[in-house]
Amino acid sequence: MNQEQAVLVERRGPVGVLTINRPKYLNALDIPTLLCLEEALGQLERDAAVKAIVVTGAGDRAFVAGGDIADLNSRQGLAHYQEFAEIIHRVFRRFEDTDKPTVAAVNGWALGGGTELLLTLDIRLVSDRARLGLPEINLGLFPGAGGSQRLIRQIPLCRAKELMFTGDQISAEEAVALGLCNRVVQADALLNEALALAERIAQKSPLVLKLLKRNVRQGQEMPLGAALSHEQAIIGLVLDTRDAHEGCQAFLDKRPADFRGQ
Template identity: 70%
Template sequence: MSESSVLSTVDGPIGLITINRPAVHNALSTPLLLELENALIAFEQDERVRVIVVTGAGEKAFIAGGDLSEMSARDGLAHYLDFAEIIHRLFRRFESCDKPTIAAVNGWALGGGTELLLCLDIRLVADTAQLGLPEINLGLFPGAGGSQRLMRQVAPCMAKELMFTGERISAGEAVRIGLANRVVPKAELMDEAMALARKIAVKSPLVLKLLKRALRDGADMPLPSALAHEQAVISLVLDTQDAHEGMSAFLEKRQAVFTGR
């Protein structure tokens, strides 16, 4: 029996997803995407899991792009109805996930790897990692959301240069342009990602859910509408037990215990 292309493990309140096709640098195939979708859904529904960490197996790659042997065998309509439909649905699901997500980028994040990165909340990159959208070199352009999300997350001139040239950038450059949070020595990457996940996991899962929704929804609104949306959502937060537990714990000089209610 072949090993799964996606490995899922639970470590306390942390759900860890590992893309597991190291022989092909964790290239994204249709079966892998469906496995990844199932893993994400399982963690979304698992009440034990408060934070989700995503990484790649092997020494070289986080995700080195799409599986070209599969993509090249397809014409446009078949691609649109099959692979493209699945990857857009999945990446949007990561982007809309109510639980905080962390990328632990252990190596190359190219093409679909960078496009997935754009959907995750916090991005830690190993000092050996390289990022980029090299699709233009193949006569393509980023088609899993990258052409739209990158323009919204870094300066448009930088986004265009990355997509027009297809060049890779270093981990440090990714941080400099705002594509990642920080560079971590590769040997320390998973420890730091898990430590960060645990730091977030002790917060209220319900308030994190409402905060993520306020951030996500507000990003597509004009500022006056976004502020009104924030006002409504923070009012909902004040109806939660966790909000009153947090304020009481502060006043009583003790550690808050958040239950998600």
Template identity: 65%
Template sequence: MSTDPILLDVENAIATITINRAETLNALDVPTIRAMHIVLDKVETDPDVRVLVFTGAGRAFIAGGDIADLNSRQGLAHYQEFAEEIHNLFRRIETFDKPTIGAVNGFALGGGTELLLALDIRILSDKAKLGLPEITLGLFPGAGGTQRIIRQLPLCRAKEIMYTGDMLTPEEAVSVGLANRVVPHDTLMDSVRDTAAKIAHKSPLVLKLLKRTLSDGGDMPLSAALRHEQAMIGLVLDSADAHEGCGAFLEKREATFKGR
């Protein structure tokens, strides 16, 4: 078994990124964050990778930050190192030009739920547990969670999750809009790969432009976002993939997208 904190496997256009610190329930620390950047550098420039899947080794997705490490820090040092690094990582993942999927195999607490909030699609094992329990430690979510969750969930539900620190069952997480669906634990990776494969067959160029349109537009007033969408669909219509897709529909054949 590799001791690398982040493992990468690429197969059939799908990159599976595994947080590999099972002995700490995949708690995040600075070396793990930096190792994740190295892996992202590889898949970002690999034209054969079209979808990224994130999962965890053992019985956790990510059980949060490394509490012993956090307890050793003071505010300024934390702000300048760990907080800066994890914010940069999660923002990079959130705005990554390739679609991302979370395969939540177990505990996704604290930083685990905060990472999920930065992923495009979230599929949960029926053994998963989600939550932001930082308040029980005299803390609150500090890896972007406070801001992403209030933009994705009704404000009253987001506040309840953060104020109480209670864990959510997979079904509760789906019901509030924190995840897409729950699947049996033994079929989690098959279900995730099926979804990833379906996306990987679409145009990587159009997916990139779509994701940028969604990400940028979410930060704009509606009037500006609509103008942004209008400009971006114009770019899409300059692509060979758009005309390949339309041509395939008219000719009643399967489209072959090449990312051009």
């Protein structure tokens, strides 16, 4: 499969859809696919008509089943650090930092790098057939694409350690109970529900969503006092936007708001 086919990009109204398209390999991530994914994200970021992004996997077996284990087995530490690890960390950080809201449609296995990608996305809908986990410990490895750090910041520490230390897989229902995903959806309805959710978000002010995402992301890395001061400054910026006053006036007028990203 060539690089152009590894990730499919489409726009459905205000929603961009990225589909990791290597079903023969359970959508496993290798360097060409990661670079293609990065370029696809950039394409949707540059498209002003795209207000939200859905990320999913091709087929009905896997979202992303991890990395190429044979490739990992052939690597030495310094080469891995300078090549694959450098790229996957950069690409995952791009997804985490994008100003456009992201919705995961987890259509099957999300193991290793699949769960690590999931951890960078804003809202996560998961198929009732999906399985999640960080099985790297079973290979004598540990999650090295951000998973060991993002997971401990998103679920209770003791549960994060259990998942990483045992390498156990969990069901979609368990992932929701842990707070790792938002909700379970029937497999045949997953993409449509993800699109519907993304379309709802896309109706909001794109400028205010951008500022909100930055406020939340940056605040996570601050002590509470600094984060509250940061929030105070950002909401001040929001009140200088046209969209904030349009939203308030629309509420008073009992009409839909006309958000323009201004």
